[in-house]
Amino acid sequence: MDAVQVVQGRAVPLNRSDVDTDQIIPSDWLKRVERTGFEKGLFSEWRDDTSFVLNQEEYIGANILLGGPNFGTGSSREHAVWAIQQYGFAAVVSSRFGPIFKNNCTKNGLVPVEIDQETVAALMRAVEDDPDLEITIDVARRSIEAPAVDISAHFELSASVIERFLEGLDDIGITMRSTDSIDSYESNRPPWKPVTK
């Protein structure tokens, strides 16, 4: 994945709770075997509605997605992360993420910013008032800030995830450094454990 240190820009307020991965990218899009081209499927069942927030002119070009609580619950489809990223977002903000979605974010360099609901709501209001509000997310400092409205918050991200974000590291490559440990574990597995062949 590409390295990400800081995400700076404008945000879109998607002010509803429980936006599950079926809403982020409907299952019709999952039939594709390619890794790109999912931006057209992002929220596709809502985008016909001209009043949908992504269609509003003042939010076009924003690179931070503000979501309600329980964002990305449901299916394991990594396509949801690909769609958000390929549409142009570099970070997603919510008070609570679906766990598989959040994990998938970290594998692709989409920054999952998990902060308390009060701060998310304050950011939503601020962005609704001023769509040009500038927001800065700093991965190393684990901070999100909108100085113009005096909002600032800290979010959790493990040291190992931060390291991979900052350096754009390949997870598999890191694990392969432990091949000796895997070999050794494998040689001690009980022989009665099942095989598929």
Place this chain on the structure above:
Amino acid sequence: MGKTLSQKVWEQHVVRTGGGQPDLLYIDLHLIHEVTSPQAFDGLRITKRPVRRPDLTISTEDHNIPTKDIHLPIEDPVSLKQVQTLRDNCKEFDIRLFSMGDPNNGIVHVVGPELGLTQPGMTVVCGDSHTSTHGAFGAIAFGIGTSEVEHVLATQTLPQPAQETMSITVNGELPEGSTAKDVVLAILGKVGTGGGIGAIAEFRGPVIEALSMEGRMTVCNMAIEFGAKAGLIAPDQTTFDYLKGRPHAPAGDDWDTAVAAWTELNTDDDAVFDREVVLDGSTIKPHVSWGTNPGQVIEVGAQIPSPSDFADPADQDAAQRALEYMGFEAGTPTNEIKVDTVFIGSCTNSRIEDLRAAAAVVKGHKVKDGMRTLVVPGSGLVKAQAIEEGLDQIFLEAGFDWREPGCSMCLAMNPDKLAVGERCASTSNRNFEGRQGRGGRTHLVSPEVAAATAIMGTFATPADLEA
């Protein structure tokens, strides 16, 4: 202090720990299907990495495949390409595959257990969130994304951050007519869609212990719906009886060795869970979901709630949106809601016991005029068993459509879809907007309630048929 079941299974799989990195866990079984694997295999080709353990990997076609006329080529060219891609990848990387029409083909979470591949104390992963199903055997089983699918293919391991432990105890005894599905819907109603985030949940207590393996799989299947990393149940005699003699279960002396090891897999009396939830099973009645997330549930016969029934503003807002999407007036009783379609199937409720339960309700009745009905067995083996028991004839005589195995209308990736506004009583696991087809309206129920609803035309329990 003692350890919980999930801590014991976790510790048995740690390949590497410490060093500021999450634990690296060994994966005993990797299940693959056509939807979440193509980009992972592409990744292996690009990096020239082989599959480390094809013999711990198994594959099936399930999400896309049609449930009728399966002797014909798949009509949708995009689905066909995805299924063909899986066949090509399994051939190239030497992975055993159960293709459409193979007697062992079926939904990935039905196939693993029925072949005896899912066993207590294992780690099981799949690029599918309902992998939690396999926790019914006392395994740590969880859904992963495509990047992680590639990681497991390449290394047979996954780095995993530590999880909290959660116990969900269901005390007492279920009332007559209530099922495993009602238990898990009641749990969802209590903890909500986020209640398990960051934790591995262990289901415990007399109600859980009394469930069959099929019932336990139904409960664990929906652990992801409340956000748990995994859900599991301690193995016991019910587990061992289910496994014994299955094709991949240990045999001979290995069986005794395995059972001795499995018997150790339970939570110590002095273990302390990070979170505890307790339900009284004797109060759990048949449930139905009314909204667009699986935490929005009520008892069959109750009234559709109003947004003002909820305290949290986010819940009020979600309820308002759900009422609009579902086309409801608050206060409508469920037995006045006309249902268009009944779907019996999915990795939650398509096993032989589910079909037996639905058939027992249906027997001697006819489906309501104009009702669309589908019974989709979870696998070729379930289908064959059902035919042997004559269940197919019971469904057909009542007017049900009897189909070939697959995921089908649970997520509408194949031709089985709801139309805009079509209302469905479904034994599946997700009532999200558009889940069963754009604009479709899904209500989650047990096989028994689905069957009774097919006959009555409105939401009903088997008891209502006798009334």
